[in-house]
Amino acid sequence: MPLNLHLISDSTGETLNHVVRACVAQFEGAEVSQHIWTLIRSERQMAMVCEALVKTPGMVLFTIIQEPLRDMLMATCRAAGIPAIAVLDPVLSALSTALGRAAEHRPGRQHALDQSYYKRIEAMEFALACDDGQGLDKLNKAEVVLVGVSRTSKTPTCLYLANRGVFAANIPLVAGATPPPVLQELKKALIVGLTRDAGSLIDIRRNRLRALNEELETSYTERETVEKEVQAARRLFTQAGWPVIDVSRRSIEETSAEILALLGQRGEGVS
Structure with a gap:
């Protein structure tokens, strides 16, 4: 039977989700059924949660600030023999x-509409305006510019960075095609080359074409052509002196973390 894991938060539950994802990943094959309870800020809401806990016991992780609500939750867990962990304590x-x-x-203080919140919104708008070679006239505002052949996770990585x-x-x-000359003119931006091994690149491109109901066997997925693309991109990165990240076996989060580390080395870390 799967473990019932109750995530109880007085805010969005984002903190708990990150913690649980990181921890559960260390138990390969484990069956976990997550029960997510967010914005729990009243005794009536907590009473509903406690009732559900008794019906589906398992384990509780919580981020609840208000003492009366914590007391209600802990009393229920003690009575039912349910382990409960206050993640932030x-x-x-x-x-x-x-x-x-x-x-x-x-x-919920971390979700306040403060300066950093509005910067994230502006960064998201910028990423969308400057996606896939668009908005070249705006690149002087960029902190990071990702360069790579098609399907090297450029767009999702940009959106993840924008959220930071x-x-x-x-x-x-x-x-x-010749890369846009503006790349040689950028003084402020960290330019990073993204690459992927030809085999996984072909698989991803075929899946993309399949989703679009398009012909699978084209120059876009032909091995010799793709290998030449990847090699040409690597030569460009080397000639330009740009740092290179191979995303073949990296998640978007891992790629973004490496880019943030590169920014930090330049003294431009994210606050």
Whole structure:
């Protein structure tokens, strides 16, 4: 039977989702049934959650700030013999000691409509405006420009970076076409070459064509042509002196983390 894992939050539950995804990934083949409870901020809401816990016991991870609601939850878990973990408590306790002050215990503060929030929105708009070689006249505002052949995860990586407040654009490399001259003129942006091994690139391109109901066997998926594309892209990256990331076996998150690390090395880390 799968483990019932209850994620209970007084905010969006994003923190819990990240923690659980990272932890469950360490248990290959484990069956986990997630029950997600978000924006739990009243005793009536918590009572409904507690009732569900008794019906489907398992394990509880929570980020609840208000003491009365925590007390209700913990009392139910103790009575039902359900293990419950306050995910943020160790970090809050350590920070409180280090800073010499108590936490303010206000739910959802990380999602406040502050300057960083509006920067993320602006960065997202920028990524969409400068996707796939568009908006070349806006590139002087870019912090990161990703360059690579088709299906090297340029767009999703840009969107992930935008969600971190990074202004990211991407430019495709097309066989037989010269990259836009603006790439040589950029002074501020970190330009990163993305590559992928020809085999996985062909598989991804075929899946894309299949989803579009298009012919699978074209120059777009022909091995010799794809290998030449990849080699030409690598030569360009080397000649230009751009850092290169092979995304063949990397998730979008891992690729983005490496790009953020490169930004950090330039003294432009994300705050």
